[in-house]
Amino acid sequence: MKRKIAIAADHAGFEYKEIVKNYLSENFEVQDFGTFSTDSVDYPDFVHPAATSVENGKNELGILICGSGNGVQITANKHQKIRCALCWMPEIATLARQHNDANMISIPARFISKELAIEIVDKFLSTDFEGGRHQNRVDKIAFC
Numbered sequence: 615m616k617r618k619i620a621i622a623a624d625h626a627g628f629e630y631k632e633i634v635k636n637y638l639s640e641n642f643e644v645q646d647f648g649t650f651s652t653d654s655v656d657y658p659d660f661v662h663p664a665a666t667s668v669e670n671g672k673n674e675l676g677i678l679i680c681g682s683g684n685g686v687q688i689t690a691n692k693h694q695k696i697r698c699a700l701c702w703m704p705e706i707a708t709l710a711r712q713h714n715d716a717n718m719i720s721i722p723a724r725f726i727s728k729e730l731a732i733e734i735v736d737k738f739l740s741t742d743f744e745g746g747r748h749q750n751r752v753d754k755i756a757f758c
């Protein structure tokens with residue numbers, strides 16, 4: 615069975631979202647939460663539904679894309695069970711999984727190449743959480 619991945623973007627991330635979605639489509643079941651054009655939109659309208667789908671287990675992991683990566687990341691991390699890491703290089707994505715058990719990443723489309731975005735996504739989806747000392751720390755993140 616294919617792993618289920620949520621993806622969402624605003625207008626600044628739309629083009630990268632389409633590229634990432636197409637790249638993943640053969641090997642993953644990708645649920646696209648929008649946006650669906652480069653018309654200006656408000657990223658929370660798309661991020662909250664995507665984050666909810668990861669929170670409730672409908673999707674295993676999620677990928678968010680906006681201009682800087684910040685807006686979508688800040689929004690996703692309002693969700694209690696979401697750990698969304700801003701990733702601008704593949705090594706950060708690897709560490710986000712190994713050390714932080716990140717279940718979503720955000721990508722800054724206006725600051726990195728499409729090729730780098732794909733490399734980041736590859737690392738995010740192929741790296742396991744290490745557990746151990748990192749599990750203790752992850753357990754302490756949620757406080758309410």
Ligand SMILES: O=C[C@H](O)[C@H](O)[C@H](O)COP(=O)(O)O
Nearest residue numbers: 624626680681682683684685
């Ligand atoms: O954190 C926010 C994101 O980077 C947005 O993609 C960005 O603010 C959109 O900017 P604008 O409305 O000027 O295209």
